[in-house]
Amino acid sequence: MDPRTFDYIYLKNHGASDEEISKELELSLEEIQLMQQTLRSVLREIEAERPQARTIGADFARLTSNVYAEKSDQELELVRPDAIKARSGEIFALPAVGKLDFGQISLQDAISQRRSLRKYSDEPLSQEELSFLLYCSSWARDFRSNERMEITFRNVPSAGSRHPIETFVDLRRVAGLKPGLYYYHPIKHCLILYDESPETQNKVFEGCFRQEMIQSSAANFIYTAVPYRTTWRYGQRGYRYLYIDAGHIGQNLSLAAEAVGSGACMIGAYLDEALNKVLKIDGTQEFVIYVAAVGKK
Ligand SMILES: Cc1cc2nc3c(=O)[nH]c(=O)nc-3n(C[C@H](O)[C@H](O)[C@H](O)COP(=O)(O)O)c2cc1C
Structure with a gap:
């Protein structure tokens, strides 16, 4: 097409x-x-x-008011969804979270300094900085799995701790990592190369209505939602929570960016079909929910 x-x-x-x-x-x-x-x-x-x-x-x-709520799939004891989607590819380790230390900025400063940043310097993000951004916004500190429930706990809240949001990063300028589209594994804290063709990166730019910051950023974070992870527990009301959950991730990312001398711009203006196609997801069982460009000040 x-x-x-x-x-x-x-x-x-x-x-x-x-x-x-x-x-x-x-x-x-x-x-x-x-x-x-x-x-x-x-x-x-x-x-x-x-x-x-x-x-x-x-x-x-x-x-989606609770007055319409019926028994959820969880209450009906239907098979529980997985907490993470399995994706394969070349693996790139990230600096371990325990060794990251970007404590020089106070929370108050990070909050009050935050602005949507749309112009970035040419300076690349270091792998430590990328690791920190992912740690703050998507990393899973705990994972529990049994037959009835699979769940992660993270640095952001999520309704029922269902954590339906998956993270892709479109890396443009990160020291020592080749440009390309990667999937972030929140438990293993590593990147999995998903697609390294420059054409794919261009499609991300086009899918975001050619917003200039997508091309000049160091990294673009593309968040997808896997709705069943949440609707299994909450029914259709769960759709509300997907967007709320994504907002928490966006805000942690924005504040973390401040802490590493960078800025973020959250992006809601994109063409769903175009970005879903770039990520090879079907747009129903998984769809792009939020995008963020991040680069050095
Ligand atoms: C849900 C959402 C979607 C947004 N989408 C875009 C976008 O597509 N392009 C853009 O340039 N800014 C986008 N923004 C950034 C807003 O324009 C920005 O937050 C707002 O103008 C306030 O400015 P500030 O973030 O500097 O305080 C978005 C922000 C949010 C929260």
Whole structure:
């Protein structure tokens, strides 16, 4: 599929004319017509769902009230979900968390200095600094597993300690680590190389609507949600908690960035379909929920 497909759908649904789309996506009018034909059924589906899409926010808040709650899958004793998703690839160890010491900044200073930082210096992040950022936001200090329950405990809170958020890092400038997309293993505290092609990194940039900071950052953190980990316990109300959980991670990351002379910018403006595709996840059982760019001041 042409990588510009998602942009085309987005622009089309925003009411852009073919001429405007042609200019924005650098496509000829013939190419646009061809795209329109290929995507006819997709566009029709979006059109059919538009009335529901217009009110889904209010419906979501109303229908996930506890008054609608039924017995959850956990209460029904359905098989428990795993706490971590298994992913394979080349492994890169990170500096051990016990040896990290970035205590020079007070919590008050970190909180009061924090700003969304969108311009970064060329200085790379060190592996210790990357390790610290991951330790503060995603690391699992404890893991417990039995037949009825699998659970992690981390430096961020999570509803029922379900920790449904998984962490990918798109490394651009980290000393001694090759650029590429990695998965962070929260128990082993290591990186697993997921995709090292420069094209993939470019797709992350495109998927975030070409926001400049994605390209100039030292690392982009891409958080995905595995909803069943939480809905198994809380039913549909669990969807609320996914976003709340992601917020805690984002804030710990932002404050940790301050502690290592860096800044973060949280990113919610991305094209879901494009980023899910980059991460090779299906968008339903796992989907991108939050992104953050981090770089040195
Ligand atoms: C959920 C969320 C999504 C955001 N998405 C973007 C984004 O896509 N691009 C961007 O430049 N800033 C984004 N921001 C940063 C906000 O614009 C920023 O926090 C706000 O303007 C306040 O500025 P401050 O963070 O410096 O206090 C986002 C922030 C949050 C919390």
